[in-house]
Amino acid sequence: MIGPEKSSEVPSQTEPExxxxxxxxxxxxxxxxxxxxxxxxxLEESLAVVxxxxxxxxxxxxxLRAVYEARAEWTEDxxxxxxxxxxxxxxxxxSGRASEYFADARVSDARVERVVSGMPEWMxxxxxxxxxxxxxxxxxFCGPAVHVFPAGEKVAREGGVxxxxxxxxxxxxxxxxxxAATLVVMLQPPVEGGGLALWDETFPEDDPGEQEPTxxxxxxxxxxxxxxxxLHQIEAFAGDRDRVSITLHGIEVDRGRWEVWF
Numbered sequence: 001m002i003g004p005e006k007s008s009e010v011p012s013q014t015e016p017e018x019x020x021x022x023x024x025x026x027x028x029x030x031x032x033x034x035x036x037x038x039x040x041x042x043l044e045e046s047l048a049v050v051x052x053x054x055x056x057x058x059x060x061x062x063x064l065r066a067v068y069e070a071r072a073e074w075t076e077d078x079x080x081x082x083x084x085x086x087x088x089x090x091x092x093x094x095s096g097r098a099s100e101y102f103a104d105a106r107v108s109d110a111r112v113e114r115v116v117s118g119m120p121e122w123m124x125x126x127x128x129x130x131x132x133x134x135x136x137x138x139x140x141f142c143g144p145a146v147h148v149f150p151a152g153e154k155v156a157r158e159g160g161v162x163x164x165x166x167x168x169x170x171x172x173x174x175x176x177x178x179x180a181a182t183l184v185v186m187l188q189p190p191v192e193g194g195g196l197a198l199w200d201e202t203f204p205e206d207d208p209g210e211q212e213p214t215x216x217x218x219x220x221x222x223x224x225x226x227x228x229x230x231l232h233q234i235e236a237f238a239g240d241r242d243r244v245s246i247t248l249h250g251i252e253v254d255r256g257r258w259e260v261w262f
Contacts, residue, residue: 020045020046020047020200021045021046021047022046022047022214023046023047023048023049023050023214023216024039024042024043024045024046024048024049024050025049025050025052026039026042026049026050026051026052027051027052027053028051028052028053028054029053031051036129037132038129038130038131038132038133039051039130039131039132039225040130040131040132040179043181043225043226043227047198047199047200047214047226047230048196048198048214048216048224048225048226048227048230049130049224049225049226050216050222050223050224051130051222051223051224051225052219052222053219053221053222054126054185054221054222054223055122055185055187055221055223056221057220057221059221060186060187060188060220060221063116063119063146063187064187064188064244066115066116067085067115067116067146067148067187067244069115070085070111070115073085073111073115074148075087075088075108077091077092077095078091078095078154080150080153081149081150081153081154081155082147082148082149082150082153082155083147083148083150084145084146084147084148085111085112085115085116085145085146085148086108086109086111086112086142086143086144086145086146086262087101087104087105087108087142087145087262088142088145088147088247088262089101089141089142089167089168089249089261089262090165090167090168093167094167101142102140102141104142105140105141105142108142108145109142109143112143112144112145112146116146119144119146119246120143120144123143123144123183123185123246123248124137124143124144124248124260126183126185126223127181127183127248127250127258127260128258130181130183130223130225131179131181131225131250131252131258132256133252133256133257133258134256134257134258135250135258135259135260136257136258136259136260137259137260137261138251138259138260138261139259141168141261141262142261142262143248143260143261143262144246144247144248144260144262145246145247145262146187146244146245146246147244147245147246147247148242148243148244149194149234149237149242149243149244150242151190151191151237151239151240151241151242151243152240155234155236155237155243156190156194156236156237156238156243157236158236159197159233159234159235159236160233160234160235161233162206162208162231162232162233163206163231163232163233164202164203164204164206164228164229164230164231164232165180165182165228165229165232165249166180166203166228166229168249168261169228169251173251174203177229178251178252178253179251179252180227180228180229180249180250180251180252181225181226181227181228181249181250182225182226182227182228182247182248182249182250183223183224183225183247183248183249183250184196184223184224184226184245184246184247185221185222185223185224185245185246186218186219186220186221186222186223186224186244186245187220187221187244187245187246188220188241188242188243188244188245189218189219189220189241189243190237190238190239190241190242190243191237191238191239191240191241192237192238192239193235193236193237193238194218194234194235194236194237194243195215195216195217195218195234195235196215196216196218196224196226196232196233196234196235197213197214197215197232197233197234197235198213198214198215198216198226198230198231198232199211199213199214199230199231199232201230201231202227202229202230202231203229203231205231206231208231213233215235218245228249228250228251247262248260248261248262249261249262
């Protein structure tokens, strides 16, 4: 759903002249040694940017354990097809519960912070570093959440819906093609599969035809930054391990200033 609200004018994205690279992959150690530079240029030239080992495995394990210990506080979506510690805007819009999302935003964010203390701040800091800009929480919306796709459920069996991350963008954002990016950090990849399939198609072109996708294979703690207008899908996965990740969306509301939510 695209909302009616307006936003400050910012430079629109430009189409790269050269063909996109499949992926740009960077190791965290190399990125930090280089001074944690913005990777937006790499994102413009690639289907996605992958920061390997963005989050230490020990921290992933600690946060994952805390998430499962708080299972009673998860938000259920689509009849148990997926869950979140926190709330996801798109699931509430698609299921007619947007008012519930906004009414619970502050409480939901407090719940996330209590369970995985420091995670929201860490995600916003990583997002800001990757896009090379200042980051603030989007007023009224929920912050980053932990997304759980259970083993054996619909997404595991069939894969996710092929989609864009344009829910939450306004008509102004879309018409002006204002920069928007999605950041995903993997806490627990499934046993097999569950990667992120990406196509060289952007909103509103949602038919890749015979084009084969490029698939990101996640490891524990890997981060993926992608254009929110890019066509993508969560692959089906096998095994008895859930797919657990953290997600944050963002939009550049002014030059070098981003608002983020999930």
